[in-house]
Amino acid sequence: xxxxxxxxxxxxxxxxxxxxQGNVLASRMLGNVLTSQxxxxxxxxTFGASQRGGSVMSHLRVSADGSWSPQIPAGKAHMxxxxxxxxxxxxxxKYGNPGAKAIVNDRPILPVAAIxxxxxxxxxxxxxxxLARLTAQRWSxxxxxxxxxxxxxIFANIIMIGALAATGDLPVSREGFEAELLRALGPAxxxxxxxxxxxxAAMVRR
Amino acid sequence: MEGQRQTxxxxxxxxxxxLEAGVRVAAGYPGTPSSEIIQNLAGAADEHGLYVEWSxxxxxxxxxxxxxxxxxxxxxCAMKQNGVNVASDFLLHLAGxxxxxxxxxxxxxxxxxxxxxxxxxxxxFARMLELPLLxxxxxxxxxDMTKWAFELSEEISNVxxxxxxTRLSHASGGVVPGTIPQAQGKAHFDHHGTxxxxxxxxxxxSPVVYKHRLQQEKLKxxxxxxxxxxxxSYTGPEAPELLxxxxxxxxxxxxxxxxxxxxxxxxxxLKLGTTWPLPPxxxxxxxxxxxxxxxxxxxxxxxxxxxxxxxxxMAGEIGAKxxxxxxxxxxxxxxxxxxxxxxxxxxxxxxxxxxxRPPEYDLLAQEAAPQATQDRxxxxxxxCPHRASFxxxxxxxxxxxxxxxxxxxxxxxxxxxxxxxxGMLKTLLAMGSGAGMASGFGQLGRFGMDQPVMAVSGDSxxxxxxxxxxxxxxxQKSPMSLVVLDNSGTAMTGFQPHPGTEAxxxxxxxxxxxxxxxxxxxxxxxxxxxxxxxxxxxxxxxxLLADQSTAKVLILRQLCALSPQRKGTKxxxxxxxPEKCLGDQCGCNRLCTRVFGCPGLAWEKQSGKARIxxxxxxxxxxxxxxxxxxxxxxxxxx
Numbered sequence: 001x002x003x004x005x006x007x008x009x010x011x012x013x014x015x016x017x018x019x020x021q022g023n024v025l026a027s028r029m030l031g032n033v034l035t036s037q038x039x040x041x042x043x044x045x046t047f048g049a050s051q052r053g054g055s056v057m058s059h060l061r062v063s064a065d066g067s068w069s070p071q072i073p074a075g076k077a078h079m080x081x082x083x084x085x086x087x088x089x090x091x092x093x094k095y096g097n098p099g100a101k102a103i104v105n106d107r108p109i110l111p112v113a114a115i116x117x118x119x120x121x122x123x124x125x126x127x128x129x130x131l132a133r134l135t136a137q138r139w140s141x142x143x144x145x146x147x148x149x150x151x152x153x154i155f156a157n158i159i160m161i162g163a164l165a166a167t168g169d170l171p172v173s174r175e176g177f178e179a180e181l182l183r184a185l186g187p188a189x190x191x192x193x194x195x196x197x198x199x200x201a202a203m204v205r206r
Numbered sequence: 207m208e209g210q211r212q213t214x215x216x217x218x219x220x221x222x223x224x225l226e227a228g229v230r231v232a233a234g235y236p237g238t239p240s241s242e243i244i245q246n247l248a249g250a251a252d253e254h255g256l257y258v259e260w261s262x263x264x265x266x267x268x269x270x271x272x273x274x275x276x277x278x279x280x281x282x283c284a285m286k287q288n289g290v291n292v293a294s295d296f297l298l299h300l301a302g303x304x305x306x307x308x309x310x311x312x313x314x315x316x317x318x319x320x321x322x323x324x325x326x327x328x329x330x331f332a333r334m335l336e337l338p339l340l341x342x343x344x345x346x347x348x349x350d351m352t353k354w355a356f357e358l359s360e361e362i363s364n365v366x367x368x369x370x371x372t373r374l375s376h377a378s379g380g381v382v383p384g385t386i387p388q389a390q391g392k393a394h395f396d397h398h399g400t401x402x403x404x405x406x407x408x409x410x411x412s413p414v415v416y417k418h419r420l421q422q423e424k425l426k427x428x429x430x431x432x433x434x435x436x437x438x439s440y441t442g443p444e445a446p447e448l449l450x451x452x453x454x455x456x457x458x459x460x461x462x463x464x465x466x467x468x469x470x471x472x473x474x475x476l477k478l479g480t481t482w483p484l485p486p487x488x489x490x491x492x493x494x495x496x497x498x499x500x501x502x503x504x505x506x507x508x509x510x511x512x513x514x515x516x517x518x519x520m521a522g523e524i525g526a527k528x529x530x531x532x533x534x535x536x537x538x539x540x541x542x543x544x545x546x547x548x549x550x551x552x553x554x555x556x557x558x559x560x561x562x563r564p565p566e567y568d569l570l571a572q573e574a575a576p577q578a579t580q581d582r583x584x585x586x587x588x589x590c591p592h593r594a595s596f597x598x599x600x601x602x603x604x605x606x607x608x609x610x611x612x613x614x615x616x617x618x619x620x621x622x623x624x625x626x627x628x629g630m631l632k633t634l635l636a637m638g639s640g641a642g643m644a645s646g647f648g649q650l651g652r653f654g655m656d657q658p659v660m661a662v663s664g665d666s667x668x669x670x671x672x673x674x675x676x677x678x679x680x681x682q683k684s685p686m687s688l689v690v691l692d693n694s695g696t697a698m699t700g701f702q703p704h705p706g707t708e709a710x711x712x713x714x715x716x717x718x719x720x721x722x723x724x725x726x727x728x729x730x731x732x733x734x735x736x737x738x739x740x741x742x743x744x745x746x747x748x749x750l751l752a753d754q755s756t757a758k759v760l761i762l763r764q765l766c767a768l769s770p771q772r773k774g775t776k777x778x779x780x781x782x783x784p785e786k787c788l789g790d791q792c793g794c795n796r797l798c799t800r801v802f803g804c805p806g807l808a809w810e811k812q813s814g815k816a817r818i819x820x821x822x823x824x825x826x827x828x829x830x831x832x833x834x835x836x837x838x839x840x841x842x843x844x
Contacts, residue, residue, distance in 0.1 A: 018582065031378060032213060035213040042345075042380075043378040043379070044373060053587065067345060069461070069462040073463075073562065096567070097562075097564075098563070111583065113582075115804075117796060119581070126577065
């Protein structure tokens with residue numbers, strides 16, 4: 001099989017969010033689409049206690065030759081796919097660099113301390129400003145809002161995958177993703193998820 | 207799909223290796239990061255003719271697996287790191303007696319305690335109990351090594367330990383699967399030989415000294431095989447400046463660090479897959495390459511110490527070496543490693559400069575850090591019954607007003623040591639230790655202690671290790687109360703069945719073992735309550751505290767919010783009536799958001815009132831009982 005050419009090797013993608021947002025599913029599906037292109041994908045993630053309302057990250061290393069560390073070295077993320085804006089910032093502070101790109105779902109999930117009034121969640125303007133300074137290119141998209149219109153907030157992660165595909169950074173095609181949807185979720189769920197994928201792609205292409 | 211590379215989770219690769227080895231029986235107890243191994247094997251049981259069970263605890267699971275091996279079937283046992291402590295008494299004796307068909311113990315450590323309350327090292331059991339130890343360093347090896355572990359086990363007639371870590375078990379990478387053989391062989395336990403007849407006699411570790419000698423001979427045979435094992439490899443220049451010796455997933459951290467430093471031309475890497483006992487000839491050959499050695503491993507210096515012992519024994523041949531590792535502080539001996547820590551160590555030793563990103567960007571990141579590092583503390587899920595349970599227990603202990611406290615245990619409810627559970631747990635140690643310690647605190651009244659003590663336990667933990675502690679409390683007449691937080695599944699690790707559930711690991715119907723009946727049969731008074739009924743739960747907890755003349759049990763039963771039965775269902779529509787919510791003007795001082803603290807609630811800054819976040823709310827309706835104004839309205843969904 002001819003292996004797709006990568007703009008960086010390994011290409012380092014971090015999918016981040018809050019436990020329960022569907023990080024793991026998103027990273028698995030992306031990983032499978034890329035593997036079907038003949039690429040090597042190493043995914044690092046944590047689950048268990050960390051899933052209970054905590055910050056979660058999946059590290060994806062995409063390479064033409066072999067496995068890499070399941071933890072991306074500091075300062076080496078090429079793309080951050082964030083299901084939650086504060087988590088985008090948290091990841092960029094550690095893994096960002098002048099060339100880093102980010103796709104950010106604009107729907108905040110307040111930490112328990114912020115709900116309790118012990119800390120302040122940064123304002124949208126503050127967050128946007130900081131994210132802009134820490135990225136070379138950035139897309140802020142209303143993924144949760146669109147997902148709710150599709151029927152459930154969990155579609156946000158598929159919308160995000162669609163957005164990532166539309167950047168053209170990684171060889172994730174609509175057809176490849178459709179095949180993975182069919183394999184992972186079965187025929188009944190393909191149509192809505194593909195709609196979510198298209199919505200995400202359109203928000204980056206516009 | 208045989209022969210085609212797939213991206214597999216480490217635990218799935220281990221499963222695949224076991225299936226390719228023709229494993230027939232598998233048993234374990236759930237524990238992160240090991241749980242998916244037994245789960246996946248249970249999923250494959252029908253197709254490949256396996257028996258798979260979630261046992262009541264790790265020791266029993268090892269006994270179940272051993273029975274299969276003695277009856278001629280290959281078997282696997284899987285557990286997390288501290289599970290080996292639980293199983294170790296049996297393992298000591300089994301190691302002394304030996305096994306028949308191949309038997310592999312997979313133990314998954316959690317360096318950095320990503321999902322544990324310890325970062326205990328299970329590798330030491332291999333040395334202490336004199337069993338061979340294998341450590342896969344990537345995903346393909348996890349599969350291949352598991353398969354080979356069964357062959358090794360049969361070659362030496364003893365258990366083989368295979369150690370994974372969270373960053374392998376829960377990471378995913380490329381694996382080419384092989385062929386899974388047809389299940390074959392009838393189970394039969396041959397016991398008619400003499401005690402010394404290892405293939406046909408009764409099974410025991412005695413006569414001890416004789417069998418111990420046999421066991422050590424087996425280990426020597428393992429070392430011979432390790433000398434030529436393809437799982438040990440050297441990459442790098444013939445005579446490097448520095449030799450790195452590493453094992454497990456740390457191998458990939460070393461690969462990454464050398465690539466970033468562009469130092470592959472100066473450093474050689476000896477990657478060891480067979481880490482106990484170490485093969486001396488292989489070590490001698492590689493230690494002879496240079497005078498400086500860095501050992502990279504997690505967590506405490508196990509490999510490092512063993513390499514140093516070997517180096518001392520061969521000092522005449524290889525000369526003195528300068529060692530770097532954990533003993534000299536080059537690499538920390540706590541927490542997990544990552545490419546950056548390894549890179550830092552290598553850069554120091556080789557005196558190489560390294561900058562991950564430009565200093566200007568570092569400055570920007572530093573400026574953003576105060577916002578970004580805002581803590582996102584772990585929290586009970588929206589709709590979690592534990593939040594309601596601890597709310598009521600908190601109320602009861604406050605009303606009781608004798609400085610009472612709760613001994614905690616292991617499960618999601620361990621989070622009650624944190625703000626999400628109102629900091630209610632005052633001890634949190636091992637499985638079953640809440641009840642055991644409460645039983646002990648209860649006895650201290652004779653020394654003047656006048657604080658009432660409660661213990662909590664989840665349902666799965668109850669079966670695993672709480673029952674003996676409860677029997678102890680009843681028998682010793684310890685004035686303690688046990689609160690069983692029964693959410694009807696092993697929620698923390700992904701809803702594995704346990705003896706209280708109506709189906710086993712294979713999905714077959716089984717008679718549930720009733721917690722309530724067990725407690726009553728021991729002579730404990732039992733009350734059962736729905737924790738979502740805050741008033742009744744607090745009253746029941748207060749009653750427990752009021753009379754501690756005998757051991758009492760309160761069972762708080764409500765399904766986990768993430769359970770397959772409840773997930774995605776919303777029993778109630780919950781809303782805040784903005785007319786009734788007095789907001790900042792109310793005397794409650796934001797009781798719902800500031801104190802109760804469910805993630806489904808939010809405080810509107812503009813209006814100064816509470817609001818329900820409909821994306822997050824699970825519709826349990828408990829907050830409606832918390833609001834003193836009755837401003838949170840729950841209505842049953844059609």
